[in-house]
Amino acid sequence: MSIAKKEMLMELIASLDSSEKRFFTRHTNRTASANSDKFYRLFRHLSNGGTLEDPGLQKLLDLSGPTQLVNIQRHLYGQILDALRLQHRRRDPGVQVREQIDYANLLYDRGLYLHALKILARAKELAFSFHLDLHHLLIIDFEKTIESRHITRSSTERMTSLTSESRKRQEVMSSTVRQSNLQLTLQRHFIEHGHVSTPREARNFYALYHHYFSDPVPATATYKERVLGHQCRFWYHYNQLQLDQAKVHTASWTDIIEARSELRERDANFYIKGMDRRLLVAFLLGDAEDHRSIYARLQEFLSHTQGTRQQRNSEIMAEIVLFRAELNQLLLDLPGTCAPAQLREIGKRIGAVVGVDRHKQLVLYYKLAVLCVLNGERQLALDYLEPVLNERSTLRYDLMVYARLLQLWCHYRLGHTEFVDYGVNNLARYLGRIGYRSPYPSLILQLLRGLLRSEEAVARANFAERVAPLRENVFHLRELRYLNVDQLK
Structure with a gap:
């Protein structure tokens, strides 16, 4: 090795x-x-x-x-x-099936091909039960090899059955590969470009989606085909901020998995990721009750899951999903009622998070900083923004921009006007340099300039007038949810 x-x-x-x-x-x-x-x-x-x-x-x-x-x-x-x-x-059924295939290979190499066929039959049943499509196809291919090279006394119906079964598995594999490719393509599109924001982008995105995928998923589709189909349609609607439709597909995604408890236990990540998407949609919709219900269901599932170190990926994913859901629930409920000790305790827990992408940890720090500002703890918010602002690796532009905006707001409320005056101009140049598409950060900078000139009433009125059209535009929903200036203290 x-x-x-x-x-x-x-x-x-x-x-x-x-x-x-x-x-x-x-x-x-x-x-x-x-x-x-x-x-x-x-x-x-x-x-x-x-x-x-x-x-x-x-x-x-x-x-x-x-x-x-x-x-x-x-x-x-x-x-x-x-x-x-x-x-x-x-x-892990996958390990068991691969082990049986290895045993069959050993027996076949020793000339015991009938023994190998018996082991392959048992392995195929297990692969079928747990929707291990690739393993299933490998087993059928091995069976066809044996049947074509040796006298096994099998009937001609057996050979016809193998051919039909192989063709069916090939179709299933083709479908799942196509859908998994599409799911990754849509996810990469969101990471690189964010949400669709113009009619031209929407047309290109539509063409990208339908190049790989045709609705609907047939009724005869396998478990994995159906889940992947809903995953793809979630990303299609989420990238366009069609949140009501995205909500439907995340619910279908997790409901299909919940109906097969043995498969949910085997691949908890698949289920946790679906619940994470449901929580995200509920947060963006501002639906505190739905978010609380989904959060409770996920906690209930994880509390009864027998954890092992072999499932480390599931543990790490569950920890970060629950942590983010906890912060989002606080932001949706009564964000101004957190005690300083509670905020500091959350900060310690974020610092102790290990094994996750650094960006995810910094998003938690940003959310905690927003929560601190909503509770009037501006200096504490600056402390939690520091890891985000000092990060040397490449971050998404939106996280850096809104962290700097929140920093400027805190310093303004603390009376550090010289810092704010310099920071506003510096951030304005940065927005121009990166070609930031949304006008929302620039409107916040204009508001801060007006506040620095002691023209608060006029500045706030102008800000409210210019932000009003953005509130009516669904493509600005996400940024307004992550930094709503009207709520800041």
Whole structure:
């Protein structure tokens, strides 16, 4: 097992819980070899907090040369993965099916092709039950290979059935691949361009969507085809801020998964992501009750989910989704009733978030800063905006722009007029340089200029008049939801 970086071994060992470490120890003892003592000593050294740079490591492992350590690392990495596969295979039908296919290959290579067919039949049942379409297609292809090369005493109906089944799986795979490609294409379009905002963009977006996909998903579609179909249609409507339609498809997405509890348990991420989209739509619609109901349902599901370290992705995703939903619920309910201690506690929890993309953590800091301003805690808001404003990696323009606008508002309310005067001009130049499409940030800057000139009544009246058309335009709904100046204190 080759590994690209030594950090990968450190990260893998750090991800193990105590039961997995005990299982690895037993697995090593059962499969002891001449080199097992060295790689197990390295495992104990690293799991107890040691590093690969420790000067005493060469003596501990009795190394004969610098390349031997690299070989031991590679071997240890592979042994840990073998142990994890053995320990968690009963929880993952995909691993079980692949294991059965491997056994069938071994039997076939020994000339026991009838034995292989029996194992493949069991594996195919499992693949069909859990909608493992690719595995299913591989099994059918293997069965066809055996039937075409050997005398198996099968009837001609068996061969016809295999041909028909193969054609059906091919159609299903073609459909799921096409829809998963479309889902990624629509998601990438949103990341790169944001929401559709002009008739021309809408026409291009319509053409992009229908190049890959035709509505509706047929009634005979498989579980995965139906879920992917609703995913695609969610992104199609969400990118155009057609939130009522997006709401319908996120509900269908999660309802289909809820109807198959065994599949929901197997791939919790699929369900959590759907609930996250439902929460997002409810927040943008300003529907506090619907958001609260969805939030409670997700909490209920996660409280009864048997967590294991093997499901680390699900745990990390659930943590960030619940955290964002908690902040959004506070923003939807009574945002001006949070105590300073409560806000600081949330800040500590955000700082402790690990294992997620940095951008997601910074969005949490921004939402907390907005919540602080709504509660009159402007200095505290500036503290939580600092990680966003000091981030050196590339951020989405909208997050940076609205973080800077909120910073200027806080400084204005704190009486730091010189800073605000400089910051307004600096941000105006930045908006021009990046070609920011929405006029909303510029209107906020004009409001701040008027407030600096002590023309508050006139400035607010002009701002209200110019913002009114934006409030009627659905394409400005998202930014008004994330920074509503009328609510700021």
